[in-house]
Amino acid sequence: MLITNMREKRLDRGRISLIHIASIFALLAILVLSVINKSNAQQVNQVENMTQSEVVKIASRWFGMSSESVAEVMDVIFNKHGGPSAYIRGEEAGGAFVIGARYGRGELVMSDGHSEPVYWRGPTIGPDYGGNAAKTFTLIYNLQNPDDLFRRYPGVDGSAFFIAGLAVNFQERGDVILAPIRAGVGGRLGVNVGYLKYSRKAGKIPF
Incomplete structure (x- = not known):
């Protein structure tokens, strides 16, 4: 026991x-x-908004244009949305005869220093004819996580404008807003109907 x-x-x-x-x-x-x-x-x-002066410097170097010309466009965008949390510098090409497509590639840069490759493509429909090749610089707003970029973004009707040789329009999905700025052969500013799909890999089909 x-x-x-x-x-x-x-x-x-x-x-x-x-x-x-x-x-x-x-x-x-x-x-x-x-x-x-x-x-x-x-x-x-740590993802903070960028200042207008630093964005103007980066964009002017990328486009090979004077800071004064780029600043005119940035004034309009910054007055509307303030400083971006990220940007994309890249190149794109496309063509259309009423119905067309646009393809691009570049580098996503976050305000905290994170960067990675990015691709985009999408169909266009509208009173647009011919082709274009352009350098692009896209301001991105309300992007805290890079993963949130990779989706489809429709264009905002009536948001397109042309200043100092640069074409600008706005795209929006949820809280994330994109402001692509284009400089090159043919602004194709008249295209307001359509969308762009952003991804980490290149694709052939624009849809």
Whole structure:
């Protein structure tokens, strides 16, 4: 009987020890997860809006134009939406005879320094004829996570304008707003109907 009681006490102590160990691991797991969540929150908060002066400098170098010309366009966009959280510098080409397509590729640059390749394509419908090849510089608003960029964006009707040799129109999906600026052969400014699909890989079919 004594031996049996001793064995039961040892088993009870072993169970208590296992419970203590499990509790310690659970607490450690909670602490680790809380640290990770705080770190992710800090990373999101680090995505700040860019200033107009720095965007004008980057865009003017990309287009090979004077800062004064680019600043005219930026004044309109910044007055409407403020500073962007990211931008895309790239090139695109397309053509149309009422119905057409547009293809492009470039580099997405976030305000926190993150960058990665990006491709876009989409159909166009409207009173538009001929082709174009252009350098592009797209301002992006309300983009906290690069993954949120990669979707279809319809054009905003009546948002197109032309200033200082640069064609601009706005695209919008949810909270994310894009303002593509184009310079090159043929602004194709008249196209307001259609959309662009942004992706991490190039595609042939524009839809």
